[in-house]
Amino acid sequence: MNIQHDIGGEPRERMEWIGVIEQGLAACGQSLSCSPVASRLLAQCQGAESIDQASCSLFWEEAQTLSGDALLGMRCARGAALPVPLQMLELTGAASADLGTAVGHLVRFFSLLSTQARLEQRRSASRIMLLLHPRGKPHVQQQEALLGLVARLLQRFVSGTEHARAGLSIVSPEPERVDYRRLEWCADCRHGNTYGLLFPADWMQLPLPGATPALLGGMAGALQGFIASMPASDVVDRVRRDIVLRLGSGHLTEQDIAEPLKVSPRHLRRLLRQHNTTYEQLLDQARREEALRLLADTRKSLTAISYEVGFLDPSSFTRAFRRWTGISPSDYRRRLPQSASASVHRHVEPPLRRLA
Structure with a gap:
């Protein structure tokens, strides 16, 4: 598969999103079958696993017309039954020791929700911001549905805690388009360059009542x-996925990743720069995420983990882990039952940018 073709085309969305739209319309007594345009497209998509972004946007456009609801995407996300991978993501977050760890899983596995955006976490001294960065030109209702899903998961994670009834703040590029405060979970709305959610930074250390470290x-x-089994939507996803799959195979170089993609290491570096990242950053991130996951399994020795995440010796792994978290792997493992990794998030998050 040629990587240049992969990153040049539109993102393809999973067909499960059609079911999400239909569930939202059913609450209004409507269906996509009520639209001649959507009906024809549904017939063409029969049996497909994914649809192109333009088709997904057309379904959203027809659904918005049928429902007459400017908040359709948000409402769809709140009421829809989640596909199995998303249910697993919800359970993974709920099993985390604290909200910071749950949010980390949500950001890491966000591509299970959609290929049309990625999720970024930013942190200031007082706030956490979760930002959606669109890929291609997703429909506004698709972006708001994703925001609604993230809000739904966050509220699920804190259910049973003192913050369960607290609202989230919405960031929107068009805050005047609709009154988001009609949503029961929205505390206020602010203007930004993209969609996002805001909540207090101290929530990240909140212990979750359903924590199940084992x-x-x-x-x-x-x-x-x-x-790993999903088709990559762009060069960053493809490189990140290939790094994860080959992480424990020994010394991993740019050449090892570039060859299967049929590009030179130099061209791969140029492609990654266009996405504001580097091979070294993606490798470092993959090692960190895999190390945090493996450390939760107390049956694995620190030496074995160091080799599994691609280090040549345990001392190099320990130095890297201190750089990621500020503590040693053994200290991190000792703290797991009490507070998963609140310190991890404190050390790795970039500063929050001021909203426009």
């Missing part, structure tokens, strides 16, 4: 398997 590593591994 199950967390296995569920995160299963989600990683789902990610």
